[in-house]
Structure formats: structure tokens, C-alpha cells
Amino acid sequence: MSSETNNPPLPLSPCPLVLILGGGFAGLAAAVDLAKAGKRVLLLERRSFLGGRAYSFTDKITGDTIDNGQHLMMGCYHRTLRFLEKIGSLGNLKFQPNPQVDFLHEEAIGSVTHARFKCPPLPAPLHLLGGLAGLKTIGWGDRLRALRVGLAVRTLNGNRERLADVTVRQWLDSLGQSDRIQRRFWNVMALATLNEEPEIASADMFARVIELGFMRTKRDSAMVISRVGLSDLYTRQAEKFVEARGGEVRLNADVARIEFENRRAVGVTLRSGERIEADAVISALPYYALKRTLPDETVAAHFSHLDRFKSAPIVSINLWYDEPVTDLEFSGLLDSPIEWVFNKNAITGDAGKRPQHLALVISGAHDAASKPKEELIAMADGEVKRFFPAARKQNPFHAFVVREHDATLSHTVGTARSRPGHRTRFDNFFLAGDWTDTGLPATIEGAVQSGQDCARIVLERFGT
Ligand SMILES: Cc1cc2nc3c(=O)[nH]c(=O)nc-3n(C[C@H](O)[C@H](O)[C@H](O)COP(=O)(O)OP(=O)(O)OC[C@H]3O[C@@H](n4cnc5c(N)ncnc54)[C@H](O)[C@@H]3O)c2cc1C
Known part of the structure; x- marks a missing residue:
């Protein structure tokens, strides 16, 4: 859908307030660029923590950091790398010196071939x-x-x-x-x-x-991977960056409704009943959350493309083994329900540590996402034993499953045509998020690019 219009310049209030809805990669990237340009920014995040679909937390049993799903980046994530550099976090990334992916394949029962790309x-x-x-x-x-x-x-x-x-x-x-x-x-x-x-x-x-x-x-x-948990990679750094420049990040701020008058967004109403007025609003919400915040059918009619999207799930299974199972940092499993095995100890720079924490990933997990966790853990352990002989004499002493039902937009045929641009028919209301028309799959890079592009449009409209 193309809802772009040739808008006249916005009337300037003395110190315009830009509201950013959502504190994932897209919202934080927008907030950082606007705060850097000296704009007054208020970012509203529904949850008690930032990070959206890319966050981490501490496992209660082992004290290890668990990502909601292992994220891989690539050297071609130019916008993301610049964003992380801006907030002082580039050093937390590990860059492969040469592009390399290891694949494991079971040629015959018990005999595993290791092939390197x-x-x-x-x-x-x-x-x-x-x-x-x-x-x-x-x-x-x-x-x-x-x-x-x-x-x-x-x-x-x-x-x-x-x-x-x-x-x-x-x-x-x-x-x-x-x-x-x-x-x-x-x-x-x-x-x-x-x-x-x-x-x-x-x-x-x-x-x-x-x-x-x-x-x-x-x-x-080259593959690029975070040495630290996802939340430690960017959320606190971005928040500090924005606050140091006079901006504000509010957690537990659940936007119930975006308020529109004529052809403008005038602010939002929070679930608590509080109303916040703004000169411009950037939605960095996922498509399904944006849909819930549209005030009525008349406004919703301008965003009918939201009904055309579906999500694709990702399931992550974390397993801990007393004795090391692999020394590969990450490997792709061929002809297996598990696509990737990440050796978290090696990734975080503690390869020799015991126990070994593995994070296993199932993408496009439409079936797996609804399976009981016991079944997923047994299947994952079975696959680890199949591909890594060192696991055959032990069992994981702990496991943790994360299901992300709305991990990404489902990129089925035709979806690309429904992805909206950043401008809307409302003069001062802009759309960011990995699902918007970035020309990229729904990834960190798409999210960051969308946030930065919305910030640039706002700066053009308000003057830099
Ligand atoms: C398990 C998993 C693995 C992935 N692996 C990779 C990978 O390897 N590489 C890669 O590049 N990408 C990967 N992705 C995709 C990547 O995480 C996303 O593309 C990216 O994080 C999306 O960022 P975003 O800012 O657009 O949206 P989000 O991160 O969803 O941010 C939106 C924010 O809005 C908030 N919000 C929602 N409703 C409201 C409301 N009413 N009021 C206020 N705030 C609200 C949410 O809480 C959230 O914080 C993966 C995703 C998952 C889930």
C-alpha cells in the first residue's frame, strides 16, 4: 500500500515533542537519532524492559544469560553497526574474520559429516x-x-x-x-x-x-554475533544516550490509543488513562500492536494492510550439559528439525567453562511452537546426541524453552506489496518497525533502518 502524500511543512511549536511508541530496535534507533539532533523525545514502552523481540534475561538455575532467541547479524547490517557504534556498543560484537558457517550432516547412523562453507x-x-x-x-x-x-x-x-x-x-x-x-x-x-x-x-x-x-x-x-546478552548489547546504552540529551524513556507505558484529529496525530492515551500530547508520533510497534491502538474504524480503514499480515514463530531450546559437547561456535544441522546449535560459552568468550550452555533454534516453527516443552526438550536432546557424540553419555541437567509466536512477519508470496512506507496519510504520524517497507526481511537491520529513516523524515519536517 502506498499512503505517502506530499505534505506541507508542519507548523513548529517552540520545542516540538516527538513521541516514539515501542522500545525495540526500531524505536530506540529513532529515539537515538532524534535525541542526537537535539529534538525533544519521549519513548513509550509497554513492558517493564526495553528490547521488544530482541532481549535477554538471567536464568534462575544457572545464572547464565538467555536470549529470547539467538540473533545472528551480518557484516551487511550497516545501519545496525552504525547505531551500535553511536551508542558505544560496537565492541560487544564479534566479527568473523572470514565468512564461515559449519554444517553437520548425519550420513549414516552415528556417522556425522562436518562441512564448512x-x-x-x-x-x-x-x-x-x-x-x-x-x-x-x-x-x-x-x-x-x-x-x-x-x-x-x-x-x-x-x-x-x-x-x-x-x-x-x-x-x-x-x-x-x-x-x-x-x-x-x-x-x-x-x-x-x-x-x-x-x-x-x-x-x-x-x-x-x-x-x-x-x-x-x-x-x-561475515557473520556478526553479540558476545553479550541482547539486552546488554543495546537497550541500556540507547536509553542512556537519549536521556543524556534531554530525552525520556518511559517503561510500563502501555499505549491504549493513538489520538488523531483531522489529518494529524495529536498524541496518545495510555492504558492508565493518562493522555500525552505530541507534535509528531512515530509508531515503532509491531503490526499487530499498532492495529490494537487505532482509535476507530475510520482511522483503521487507512491501515487496512495490517489485516494482510501473519506472523512466523521461532522456538529456542536452551540445554545445559555438564561436559562440553562441541567446540564449534555455531553449526547448522542438515535434515534435522533443529536448524542451528549455538555454543553460548564460546560466543561469550568462555569456551572452557563447564557446564556447556547450548541454544538450539527452530525457525518457521509453526508446528513446534504449539508442542509441549517436555517434547521439545526431548527432541532437542535427541538431536544433540545424534550430531555430537560427546553428548551421548550424558543428559542435560537443565533446559529452558522460549517460544516467540510473533517472532517475525511471515514473508509469504505477495506480502512485500502490502508493507507500508514510513509516511502515512496523517501529516505527522510515521511508521517504523521491521515489518514496514524497508526492502529487507524482518530483521534487526530492517528495524534499525526503519527507525532511522522515520527520524530523518521527522527532522526534515521539523527542521534539523
Ligand atoms: C527468536 C527470534 C530470533 C530472531 N533472530 C534474528 C536474527 O538472527 N537476526 C535478525 O536480524 N533478526 C532476528 N529476529 C528478528 C528481530 O528480533 C526483529 O526484527 C526486531 O527485533 C524487531 O524490532 P522492532 O523494533 O521492529 O519491533 P519490536 O522489537 O517488536 O519492538 C516493538 C516494541 O513495542 C512495544 N509495544 C507493543 N505494544 C505496545 C503498546 N501498546 N504501547 C507501548 N509499547 C508497545 C513492545 O513491547 C516492543 O518492545 C529474531 C526475532 C526473534 C523473536
């Missing part, structure tokens, strides 16, 4: 071919045919629209990608980046992932 410093798309050359789970024919995917992305020249109605599976089939390379490489990438199965995920977003992640520099393709 490691990109050499060659120009794209040869870079991708070089990476695939080391993948023992794929034959040479498949490796060479994978070049067609790189070339297809190149010839799109950013014109991805014609892929909007095609699934990842259909697109890869049309490019002659065998079942084997789809199962052992492309599907893993699609599920990890789009959080949906390739049979329903749209090819336009996948082409974008390949373009940004594999068709540019070696640094852009």
Missing part, C-alpha cells in the same frame, strides 16, 4: 562458488549450478518485483537447483533469513538476502 576473497559471485567448494555435502555439478543463482540476482539489478509472487522453491527450481543443494544449502539460508519454509517464502526477499549478504564484499558476508 567458507568464502575466499574472490569477486562475487565467485566468492559464493569458493564457499560452496568446501561444502562436502554438495557435489561439483551442484556447486557450479549455484552460480546461476548469483548471476540471476545480479541481472535483477534491484528489480525484484517480478519475484514477489514466486516462492523460493519455485525460483530455485527455475534456476536448475537440485533437490540436494536446496536441502543442504539454500533452504537453510532461506529459513534462517526469512523465517519461513522455502515452499511458502517469497523469492524477492531471498534474492535481496543473497544480493546483500553474498554479492558484495567479504566483510558484508
